[in-house]
Amino acid sequence: MGTLYVVATPIGNLDDVTLRALAVLREAALVLAEDTRRTRVLLDRHGIAARPLSLHEHNESARAEQVLAALAAERAVALVSDAGTPLVSDPGERLVARAIAAGHRVVPIPGASAVLAALVASGLPAASFRFVGFLPRRAGERARRLAALAHDTDTLVLFESPKRVGALLAELAATFGERRACVARELTKLHEELARGKLGELAERFAEGARGEVTLVVEGASAAPEPLGEEALRARVREALAAGLSARDLATQLARETGAPRRTLYALALAESRH
Secondary structure, eight states: OOEEEEEOBOSSOTTOOOHHHHHHHHHOSEEEESSHHHHHHHHHHTTOOOOOEEOOTTTHHHHHHHHHHHHHTTOEEEEEOSSBSTTSSSSOHHHHHHHHHTTOEEEEEOOOOHHHHHHHHSSSOOSSEEEEEEOOSSHHHHHHHHHHHTTOOSEEEEEEOTTTHHHHHHHHHHHHOSOEEEEEESTTSTTOEEEEEEHHHHHHHTTTOOSSOEEEEEOOOOOOOOOOOHHHHHHHHHHHHHTTOOHHHHHHHHHHHHOOOHHHHHHHHHHHHTO
C-alpha cells in the first residue's frame, strides 16, 4: 500500500512551511504540483532536489494513472498546490478520490491556509464560517449564488481575482447591505494588507482593483427575525409609505429587516397606497 501525502505549502513567505512537510518532500518518490516553477522555488529554498511533475485540471486524469502505479509499488507521493493547502480551489480531488478507492493511504500534512489566515486577522467572528471559494463567473449563476448566501449567518470567506475585487465588493454591498468585511491582500508577503470596513467603503477603495492575491472575509447575516403577523407587517408598510419610500424600495428594505417575502410586502404596499 502506497501513501499519498497532501502537503500544504507557504502562501507567500517561504519560511511558512512545516518541518514535517519538508521531510515528506525530501523523501517522496514523486512530487506533484500545479505550477512546477513555483514549487521549484520552494524546493530550492530548502535544499530539496526533487523534480516536481505537473498536475493540473487538464492532465489530472492522465497523471493519476502514473501516480496510482507508483502507489501500487508502495512508493510515497506528495501533492502540493501553488500556495496553501491542495484541493482548496486547486486540482487534486480526482486524484485523492482514486487513491482512496484503490485502497491507498491519504495523509494530510497541514500548514499554511489563506482562508484561515484571512479569517483570524479579519476581526470578524471565526467560530462558525463558510468557505465559498470563487463565485461563478456567469452573471445569472453568480446572482443566484449570492442570493442563496444572503441570509447565511456564518462569516463568509471568498476568493476573487484582484482585477475584479472592486466589482465583487459592490455586488456584495448591493445584495447583503452594509456589512463589515475585510480585504486580505498579499498575505504573509512584503506588501501584506488587511483592509477592514463596510462593504460599500471597500468597494470604493478597490474600485480600480487590487494588486496581488486577494481573500475576502464578509460578516454573516444577522439572525433571522421573528416573523411578524399581517397587522404588524401592514403597520411597518404604512410607516415606510409615510416616510416616502416607494412600494419597490420598501419591499426590498422590509424583506431584509423582517424576513417576510418581498412579494408579500410589495402587495401590501400596493394595497395600502390605494387607501
